[in-house]
Structures are given as C-alpha cells and as structure tokens.
Amino acid sequence: MIILGIDTSCDDTSAAVVLRGEQILSSVVSSQTDIHNKYGGIVPELASRRHIEMIWPVVDEALSAANIYIDAVNAIAVCYGPGLIGSLLVGCGFAKAVGYARNIPLVAVNHLEGHIFSAFLEKDKPEFPFISLIASGGHTSLYIVEAIGQYKELGRTRDDASGEAYDKVSKLLRLGYPGGPVIDRLAQQGDAGAFDFPRAWLPESFDFSFSGLKTAVKLVVEKDAAMLENPSFLADVAASFQAAVVDVLVRKVESAIIKTGIRTVVLSGGVASNSGLRTRIRDMADERQVKVFLSSPSLCTDNAAMIAAAGYHHYIAGDTAALDLNPRAYLPL
Ligand code: KG4
C-alpha cells in the first residue's frame, strides 16, 4: 500500500511516498525561509506563489526518489487544513487534479493529525492511549489520543503558539525567521537565569499562553537597543526565554500525566525539535517512569510523510474524499 502525501499548509512545499503508513520511501521538503526571512515571518501571498512554482517539482522529486511512477500510488493524502488558505488551495487543487487525471483516490488529512502520526514513522511506535503535545508555529495543544481518530483536546494556547513566540522573539532580537533553530542554538551558550521571564501557568487548566512572555522579552530589549549588538546579552535572553517556554510545556505535560494516569507521551511539531525541550521532557519522563516518544527533528517540523502516515489509516478505513474537497483555514482536530 503506497500513499503519496502532500502538505502545503504553511511555508514549506512537501511531498512524500510512504509504504503501509510507516516506512518512508521518500520525503521532500522545499523550504521557503529565503523568501520570508527578511520580513521576520510568513507573507501568505508569497507563500502561495512559491507553492505554485514548487508543487510539481517537489512531487516529481518524491516519486523519483522512491523510484516509482504516479500510477503505483494507491492513494493521495493531502493536508486540507488548518493552515494558510492560499497555501492549502495549492496542495488540494494539485492533489485533486492528479487524482482525477490518474484515477487515484484522494484522502483528506488534518495537519494536526499528521503531526500526531509523525511518531508512527519511527521504528519504536507509541501504544494507545497517549498524551500528545503538538507544539508548532501555528498550534500549541495537548490531546489525549485514545485510538486512531479519537482525539480529546485537553487544552490549547489562548494567544500565541509556542513556535510563534520563538519567531516573534527572534524578530525582536533581529535574528531572522524561523526563530526556533537560532534561539535554540544561542540558548545553549547563555545563562537561563539571567532574566526572570514570566511563566503563564494558568492553573486548573491545560491551556497555554505565550504572549505575556513575548512582551516581557520586548520590554527587556527596548530598555537598551544597543545591547542587541552584544552576543552574550542575546544568548542570555535566548536561554532565559527558552527556559520559560520549556518549563511551561513540560509542566503541562506532567500535569496531564498525573491527571489522566496515561503513561505514554508523544511530542510533535516544530518546537518538539528543540534541544532544551527534548532534554527536559526525557528527564521528566525518566523521573515519572513514563515512556516518551520524540520524532526525529526532520519529522517534527512540517513534512508530507506525516500526512501520508495519517492518510494511510483513513484510506484503509474507506474514508476517502470527493473532488469537491475544500481546504479549511480553521479546522479543529
Ligand atoms: O511544525 P512546524 O514546522 O510548522 C507549523 O505547523 O507551524 O513548526 C514551525 C515552528 C516555527 O515557529 C519554528 O520557529 C519552530 O517550529 N521551531 C523550533 C525549533 N525548530 C523549529 N522552535 C524551537 N526550537 C527549535 N529547534
């Protein structure tokens, strides 16, 4: 069973060929960071235009790298939301056209479900039920995953997503887009205790909030803009900011373990590739004797293999999409 996955939900054009929902035959991600970097964030119109240029070459490369022709594909799994509507339209339009032309069934996949399924592309697979933290540029949410297709949301961010906070802080520090990788690197050289940034605990809730943290960083930076030229200041701000984000993410996952009694945790989304978060969550899991599953960093960030992995399960359950499939910018899991 071969699934071609396609994801154009945000700023990466990606296609992948996945066997039986678990073995990656190819995975191609064409990044757009060169276009958006100078704006300090994604410019939706530019993202759509680049998707249009890249979708066919990226799919073609994924098929070639997997050494197959399109007719060997059993189903095309395409991400139809949530995301930027102009970007989603490109992937959905392309998938529908190819599916129609070659008579290949179409499967519609929620991007968040894709992030959860990235864990099933690794050798060691989680067992149900598990706690899932999706921490990305667009989302920061905690779920109980009872089984395939059974997701119960415990909490979500009330304002910025954690990755968005990284990107905004990076812009404040003039470090470019995306902010996560560069702040992660800088944080390793800084003092996490240098600044006492706020943690929004939101007690009695599994919700998150990161906008106050971003404002706190802004106030520190605005006090003396000349400090932005000082590498040790930048490293200290990065380390202190990262400590605040990681503290909250790890504590909420820990509370979910205590409250639900579930002993397996899966982390996904771009922020799950953060080195500080990976270390801290593993330490917490060791202490509490729970199993933690962290996808490799390239599967944490957006990719189409995760869409194909989730799509495989829909396809074998007979859950295919019609040609009137429309993408949705807002699409809860
Ligand atoms: O999952 P993803 O590729 O796209 C969305 O679905 O949003 O996540 C992208 C986000 C960006 O905000 C980026 O800054 C963040 O993930 N990110 C990181 C790291 N790598 C990527 N955040 C923290 N540490 C990282 N190492």
Ligand code: ZN
């Ligand atoms: Zn994503």
